[in-house]
Amino acid sequence: MSVYGLTYKGIDQVKGPLVIMRGVPGAAYEEVVRIYSEDGREWFGQVLEAGRDKVVIQVLGDTEGLDSNAMVKFTGSTLKIPVSDEMLGRVFNGAGEPIDGGPKIRADDYRDINGAPINPAKRDYPDEFIETGISAIDGMLSLVRGQKLPIFSESGLPHNEVAAQVARQAVVPGKAERFSIVFAAVGLKYDDVLFFRRQFEEFGALSRSVLFLNLANDPVIERITTPRVALTAAEYLAFDLGMDVLVIITDMTNYCEALRELSSAREEVPSRKGYPGYMYSDLASIYERAGRIIGRSGSITFMPILTMPGGDLTHPIPDLTGYITEGQIFLDLDLHNRGIYPPINVLPSLSRLMKDGIGPGKTREDHKEVSDQLYAAYSQGTKARELVQIVGEAGLSPREKLYLEFARRFEREFVAQGFRERRSIEETLDIAWDILSILPEAELTRISEKTLNKFHPKRRIAAQAEGE
């Protein structure tokens, strides 16, 4: 009773991106359909509800021009894209079709863009440090191979620069191979896309990258498929071809807005701020595709970028993202306005997988304690800074003044660095000690005696003096 391969003429209703048909009893849930209008235009769609009496199809692309005389062809298959190593160096649209004027790619396989969940028992735990050369990240938010770590930003902040700098500089120490890059633009302006392209070109990464572009003026509905198509390509490169893939998707906020639009077209009960109640699970089905797998050499390290509407961390988009990803890198408007690049505010930032990626044999034995101490001290410093607003600097106790100075130097010397500056993890930690040493030792409660003896600049000088 399957309608596979069958073509029907005539549709009953078009409602926004939804097409409703009656009397197509054998349509399969989620199968892909092609719709042709009389004037020869073509649409892609997917079955959203498969009933004996009624079939609801969600159409990708603008439904303008669709009328009741259209022909609908059922393909019997879910949405799949061809994959092979020929994807490298190419540019595709959000549906996975080449848009760089080049030929179609060879298909070694066709993969469902929704992928399948990785069996948790077959995941390999991500614990290899990636040196990005950015102190705030390496020192306090260490990224590991196979992690999903988003950038939470606001419009006007240099999130593109930060992501590009990571893409340019990231290496797994001791590994010769560089990361391949899968880049997906979701509802982006052409300028932004151009920026990334130039960057990739400049550091010679174009031949090991794959670009998926859905621009601001491309169909909104394709924003839903773009991240999925990109991750399908990434999975193939990582888990079939054994590459270390860095996936950058920007802007996930546009994705979520497309999801909201679709949900409201389907007349679903909205959750907070009109976003659908299943947005958590939907985002998880994207973000959880990052990782490593036992017995496979490649990995997917995922750095999505999202702009927080109104800079609000509790907005459903950053909120649900934070509940799924393994931390976040938070860009701060205030730091940006004070001329700090990269404007990473470490306090609301977090890397959950840092603990197993650092330490002796990986970075340095003092790494964890130094990081903990920087957090604690910087948070004291910001508290002192707030106080200055109220009582003035004169009203501060000597201890508070010291922390104020600490925060200032921390931002200027540790966080701030050049767009082209690459610091090794040793350099990063040494800068940290330099700044920490302005505090009395009794304040360094997160650092053990042993570590103090070995790394505290004053003790090292004292030890040297004794030796002489």
Next chain:
Amino acid sequence: MSELVYEGKGVIVHIKGPVVEAEGMRGAKIREVVYVGEERLIGEIVRIEGDKAIIQVYEPTGGVKAGEPVERTGEPLSAELGPGLLGQVLDGLGRPLEVIAEKAGGPFITRGIKAPTLPRDKKWQWTPLVKPGDDVVAGDVLGTVPEGSVTHKIMLPPTIEKARVIEVLPEGDYTIEEPVVVVEHIGGKEEVKMYHKWPVRTPRPFREKLAPVELLVTGQRVIDTFFPIVKGGTSAVPGGFGTGKTVTLHQISKWADADVVVYVGCGERGNEMTDLLHTFPKLVDPKSGRPLLERSVLIANTSNMPVPAREASIFMGITYAEYYRDMGLHVVLTADSTSRWAEALRELSSRLEEIPSERGYPAYLPDYIASFYERAGRIKVQGRRDELGSVAVIGAVSPSGGDLNEPVTQHTMRYVGAFWALDKDLAFKRHFPSINWLRSFSKYTGGLKEWWIKNTGHDMMAYRDKAMALLQRASSLEEVARVVGEAALSDENRLVLLSAELIKEGFLVQNAYHEVDTYCSPKKQALLLKTLLEFYDRARPMIDAGVPVSRIAEMRSLGLLRRLKFVPEEEFENAVKEAIAQLEAEISSLLAEVR
């Protein structure tokens, strides 16, 4: 899952996501398990309308068509209970993930896989405890087998009220499919195997529920001392993302003095399960000396796995917990996160087009939450033995936007005995566990005074009250300091702040990743808190004597006190003595200076 298939198949008429409608289902029962479509996807009937059944399908339904069949099983969703649970990693329906991987032939989860929970070919070393002719009642122990770190009791299942033993297999190695005992009852003869099935949505019976009174030692200072949970108690851990819910649950699963731990990862990250799978085999249970994994059952239904199975996973987990409780064991169940479970319920409810209540959750949300926490408790087990067992339940709650004023948190709060409110500001400062001491509570503290005196020789609950009073005083002083600056406070008040800071840094902050700090025994907790409280008492007279607080803050002994927690248990008493001696010396010299 039974393979027994009822005559007369139904036919699918509509598919919309995980909700499938089928006709020709007359006689089907609500909550009956069915197999949906050509691929026989696992589903459960959630509504019946005439001969139509509405089915919630636990696997992705892509590609399923109207006209495909629906098979009935006649059974509700059930858990397999018997030896072989410990050490397993299961999905939300009780299928071992390793077996799924084998059958799927790869690391990705595919559909339609049937895999029984318990291994069928493994042999267990059976020691019978009954003989032919014995009369037995439900819950009586028929024999035992060693399993992981426990002695697994094979009991007469609750479904057989009473019977007479007529055959018993002699001591030896058997699989769970071999009938180790045959009994006779009113209904006739019945074979009893080492395992049986139990419907997960039905609580297992017991003789009597008792008030929980014994501390569940978690080794986490702020929990054991300030907001304790007891064996058989309940607790909720609400907090925004990154505030430390998962780490708290992991810590409890590792360190709690329980016999069995059931960890339900419900709608959370894959790597968090992997983390447990990496650490549990390496950690040793101090009680049994065996790897922690051998006392644990892990359920992993991660956020990218089918949503409806999330809903089932919690009931699956609590049924396993009750089963081990029935053996007279102390069990802890942790669930991360109950919010994802409630959201699965909301999603289903909305697909069924039920009338939404607050924030889209169905009106029965409170009953639903209660039905889970109510299954915790300390009980007298079934059968003719005087044994107590317990299930403690600890659930993470993930409120949207971190705002505790939302239905899942609010309803949960009504049913739990302890509430550990995690605080984003504390987490940003890396004050972990980020349990906010002003907004958290435990209803169990009253009953624990004796426990602490008996087990540590310290009246810990008195220390607790004293420390709490100090923290509260400090918190109102901080309010003032925020306006006028700390420098404007009197030295006396600044000493209060300094002493409270010492309690926070030296006691409340506990680093889960520090070799020593990760676990703190009750004895060490008591001595540590007592010592830190002494600081204020000893420093107070110095203020009256005119020693400036800034000099007190510079004392080297303060640094020693702050780091006492890092001293291993064996060296701890000595370290305390040294710190106190140093403190006394510094105090005398400061006093001498002002005189």
